[in-house]
Amino acid sequence: MASFPSTICYLWVLSLLCSCLWFEFGAAYSAGAPVTSCSSMKPDHGSPSNNPSPFESLPSQTEIFSNESVILTIQSSTSKTFKGFLIMGFDAATDSVIGTFKVDLSQGQSQTLKCFDTYDTAATHRSSTGKKSVTIEWIPPADFEGVVIFKTTFAESKSTYWDKKISPEVKITRSDTAVSSTIDPLLTTEKPAAPNVYEECGISKGCIATPSGCINLKTCSMMTTYQKSDEDYLQLEIYGQITGDEYVAVGFSTDRKMGDDSVVECVNNRNTLKAYPSFNTLDKSNARIESQQLPGFNLTSSAFIDGFIHCKFQYPIRYTVNGIDFDLSQPHYLLMASGPTGDYNIQEHSTEESSSSSLTITTALNIQYFTEASRVLKQLHGSFMVIAWLMAASVGMLMPRYMKKTWVGKKFMKKDLWFVCHQGLMVLAWTLTMIGFIIIFIDVDGWVSESVSENPHPLIGCITTVLAFIQPFMALMRPMPNAPNRYIFNWAHMLVGYSAHILAITCIFLAVEMEEAELPYETYWILTAHICCYVGAHLLLTYLANRNNKNPGAVSKEGPPKDDKGSSLRKGILAGYVCVVVGLGIAVIAFIAGA
Structure with missing residues (x-):
C-alpha cells in the first residue's frame, strides 16, 4: 500500500494535471477565437452539431446607407447559453469578407480580431462565461453598395458548436453624403x-x-x-x-x-x-x-x-x-x-x-x-521561467521523492548524490525565477494595468515567486532527520514546493494566451505533453516504490550499503524523463525566441 504522503503527493500531481489541462481546454474558447480560425470559422476542438442551432445573429436593420452602421445582436433563442462565437460580414455576391466591427471592451464580452491581415474584420468572445446575448456594431466599407450577410460560429461547449450560421440579409445603399x-x-x-x-x-x-x-x-x-x-x-x-x-x-x-x-x-x-x-x-x-x-x-x-x-x-x-x-x-x-x-x-x-x-x-x-520595441527582456523572462519550472524544478522535485535509495553511498562534497542533484536543480530554479521576476517588472515598468479577471498571469506569477522565494530559507531551518518535529518541516516543504510548481505551470499556460507573448497555439500541446510526462513519471515511480515496499528483498548485514531493489530501472526512467522534459522545454524556448 502506498503511504499517506504518497497519496497526498499523487493528489497534488493530479491537481496539477487537471488545472493545467483545464487551461489548455479552456484556451479553446476562453480568450476568443484564434486568428487561425479565420478561414474555416471552425474551432480546433469538438465537432459541428447536426441539430438546429439554438443561437442566432440578428441585424437591427435590413437596409442602411454605406455611411451608417448596423447593430448586430448575437443571442440565444432558447434557455441555452453560448460560451464562444466568431462572426464576420460577407459580400453576398462574392462571398468575400468585408467591413469592420466595433465592440465595447468595457463590457468584457467581445473583442475584434485581425483576420486576413486586416484589423477588426471579425469579432469574437472575450471570456468563456455563458452568454445569452452579445451586441456588437458592424461598419460597412466606404461607398459600398450591395447585400451583406453575417456568418457566425457558436460554441456551446468545447465539444459542441454550430458553424457559419447565416443571418438575415442587410441591403446597403451607397451614400452620397460627404465625410x-x-x-x-x-x-x-x-x-x-x-x-x-x-x-x-x-x-x-x-x-x-x-x-x-x-x-x-x-x-x-x-x-x-x-x-x-x-x-x-x-x-x-x-x-x-x-x-x-x-x-x-x-x-x-x-x-x-x-x-x-x-x-x-x-x-x-x-x-x-x-x-x-x-x-x-x-x-x-x-x-x-x-x-x-x-x-x-x-x-x-x-x-x-x-x-x-x-x-x-x-x-x-x-x-x-x-x-x-x-x-x-x-x-x-x-x-x-x-x-x-x-x-x-x-x-x-x-x-x-x-x-x-x-x-x-x-x-x-x-x-x-521607428524601431520596434525590444522583446529581449520578455523573451528572457519566458525562457528563464521555462528552464526553472519545466526543466529544473520538474526534475529536481523527483529526486527526494524517489531517488533516496539510488546511488546509495555515493557522495559529492560529503553529501548524498541525490541531495546534491535536488539542491542544485532547485537553486537553479530559484535563481532563474528571481531574475525572471525582476526583469519582467523592469520591462513593463511596474505593475500592468489589466485587471486580474482579464489577465491573472501577473498575480499568479507573484504568488509563485513568493512561494519559491521562501523555500530555500525553510530548507536552511530544517531540523535534524531524527528530530521529533521533522515531519512538520517535511509537510511544509512539500506543500509549498508543490504549490509553487502547480502555480508556475499554470502561469506558463496562461502566458500563451497573452498577446504580448506572441506564442503559437501549438505551445499548448507541448505543455500538455510535459504534464502527461510529469504525471506518468510520478505514477510509474510511485508504483515501483510501492512494489519494493511489499517485496523489499534480502537485506545484507555485511559490506557497504547498496542501492534499493529496482535502482537500475529508476535510473532509466529518470534518464528518459530528463530527455523528454528538456526536449519539450527547448521546444517552448524556441517558440519564445521566435516570437
Whole structure:
C-alpha cells in the first residue's frame, strides 16, 4: 500500500494535471477565437452539431446607407447559453469578407480580431462565461453598395458548436453624403483630396515612420512629419492606417516609456475627423485637455481616404500641460500609437512605436524610422521561467521523492548524490525565477494595468515567486532527520514546493494566451505533453516504490550499503524523463525566441 504522503503527493500531481489541462481546454474558447480560425470559422476542438442551432445573429436593420452602421445582436433563442462565437460580414455576391466591427471592451464580452491581415474584420468572445446575448456594431466599407450577410460560429461547449450560421440579409445603399472633418471650433465640409504626406521628406521637413524603408516606397503604416513654421510654432502631420472608429496619435516624451507625455490625437469617430491635445499620466491613462491650454493649436486640414487618416495642424513649440513645461526645441522621444477610440477619449492602443533616440524636431529635417520595441527582456523572462519550472524544478522535485535509495553511498562534497542533484536543480530554479521576476517588472515598468479577471498571469506569477522565494530559507531551518518535529518541516516543504510548481505551470499556460507573448497555439500541446510526462513519471515511480515496499528483498548485514531493489530501472526512467522534459522545454524556448 502506498503511504499517506504518497497519496497526498499523487493528489497534488493530479491537481496539477487537471488545472493545467483545464487551461489548455479552456484556451479553446476562453480568450476568443484564434486568428487561425479565420478561414474555416471552425474551432480546433469538438465537432459541428447536426441539430438546429439554438443561437442566432440578428441585424437591427435590413437596409442602411454605406455611411451608417448596423447593430448586430448575437443571442440565444432558447434557455441555452453560448460560451464562444466568431462572426464576420460577407459580400453576398462574392462571398468575400468585408467591413469592420466595433465592440465595447468595457463590457468584457467581445473583442475584434485581425483576420486576413486586416484589423477588426471579425469579432469574437472575450471570456468563456455563458452568454445569452452579445451586441456588437458592424461598419460597412466606404461607398459600398450591395447585400451583406453575417456568418457566425457558436460554441456551446468545447465539444459542441454550430458553424457559419447565416443571418438575415442587410441591403446597403451607397451614400452620397460627404465625410466632414472637424475640430472645435474649426469645421470643414468638403471631401478632402488625398494628401501627399511623403513630399519634401528629408528636404524641408523631418519625417519618422514605420516600417523601415517605407518612405521611399510610399507604403508607411504610420508617420509623423515636422517642420518649424516660425519661432513659436511647428507644422505637424500625423498619418496612419486605421479601420473604422480609430485614432493615430503622436506623443512627446523625455524617455521611451509612456507617462507624463504630451499627446496630440488624429481621430476618426463616427465618420467625423477631429484632432485633440491630450496627456499621458504616470499610471498610463490618457486624458484630453482643453485646447486653450495650447495657445495656437489649430487643425489646418484632415482627411480619411482609402483607410488612411491624415491630420495637419499648427502646434506650439513651448507650452505647459498639467504643470509640466514642454519645450520641443529640446530633444524629445517621439511615441506613436493607434487603436480604437470612444466619444470622449482614446482607448488602449493596439499598435505602438517609439523613436530609438531623442529628436530635436525644430531642427531635424532628416528621414528616420521607428524601431520596434525590444522583446529581449520578455523573451528572457519566458525562457528563464521555462528552464526553472519545466526543466529544473520538474526534475529536481523527483529526486527526494524517489531517488533516496539510488546511488546509495555515493557522495559529492560529503553529501548524498541525490541531495546534491535536488539542491542544485532547485537553486537553479530559484535563481532563474528571481531574475525572471525582476526583469519582467523592469520591462513593463511596474505593475500592468489589466485587471486580474482579464489577465491573472501577473498575480499568479507573484504568488509563485513568493512561494519559491521562501523555500530555500525553510530548507536552511530544517531540523535534524531524527528530530521529533521533522515531519512538520517535511509537510511544509512539500506543500509549498508543490504549490509553487502547480502555480508556475499554470502561469506558463496562461502566458500563451497573452498577446504580448506572441506564442503559437501549438505551445499548448507541448505543455500538455510535459504534464502527461510529469504525471506518468510520478505514477510509474510511485508504483515501483510501492512494489519494493511489499517485496523489499534480502537485506545484507555485511559490506557497504547498496542501492534499493529496482535502482537500475529508476535510473532509466529518470534518464528518459530528463530527455523528454528538456526536449519539450527547448521546444517552448524556441517558440519564445521566435516570437
